[in-house]
Amino acid sequence: MKRYIYIITDRNRNNLHVGLCADLLKTLDFYKQMPTLFFDSAQQLSRLVYFEEINSEEQAMERFKYVSTFTRPQKEKMIRAVNKEWIDLTIGLNLENNMRQRPQMRPALSSVRRSAVTF
Template identity: 80%
Template sequence: MKRFIYIITDRNRNNLHVGLSSDLLKTLEFYKQMPTLFFDSAQQLTRLVYFEEINSEEMAMERFKFVSTFTRMQKERMIRAVNKEWVDLTIGLSQEGNTRVRPQLRPSISPRRAVTF
């Protein structure tokens, strides 16, 4: 099962929160629904600035523990390595989640109408 390590921040980049999730879109939706759960309303965690997808639960937990021990400067370097402008990655992630692979289409078979004179 896939796991995600993510870093989410507020609009002013004051807080960097590291998290672990199995469903990143659902977790981000939770942050939007409960904006003042961790901080006051001025520091709402709304911007996903970094995430990693890991296939193993054990490896994800180890990586989460490791990243959680980082200093702020180390987290900022990690974010800037992949997201220099600190763009909110939620938009692209939700668009990717909404796309579906279209099944192979077959031509439609419509009954022919009989022409009578």
Template identity: 70%
Template sequence: MKRFVYIITDRNRKNLHVGMCTDLLKTLKFYGEMPTLFFDSAQQLNRLVYFEEINTEEQAMERFKMVSTFTRPQKEKMIRPVNPDWVDLTAGLKYESGVRVRPAIYGRPSIQAVRRAVAV
């Protein structure tokens, strides 16, 4: 099962929090539902700025332990090459996960019904 090592921050980039999980979107939703879990409400962790996908649990745990010991400049050095503007990567993840799921065809107008309406 794949694991993710991630770094999230608040809107002012004051705090950097390193974590590890199996479902990144579910974890980010949890952070949104529990805004004062780690810090007060002014320092809400809500911006995913970095993540790595790792194949095995052992490798993920080793990477998590290593990144957790990094100083702030080391974490910033890791983030800046892949996300120089520190944009929230959550929107891209939600889009990507939506692309993989085939939308239901129920409720859509059929093409034949549209053709019949045009032909009449």
């Protein structure tokens, strides 16, 4: 089962929060629904700036423990290696997730073939 290690920050990059989850989109949605869970409204965690996808639960837990011990400069270096501009990666994840879902308006191919055969 896939696990994700992520770093989320506020709009001013004051706080860097390291987390571990099984469903990244649901976790990010939770942060949006509970904006003052960890901090006040001025420092709400809303920007996903880094994440890793790990296939093993044990490896993910080890990596999470390791990254959690990093100092702020070490976390910043890790983020800048893959996200130099510190852009919010949530937008790309939402777009990718929407592209994977099958459109609801298009009929299934098997039902089209069945109707063509019955004529």
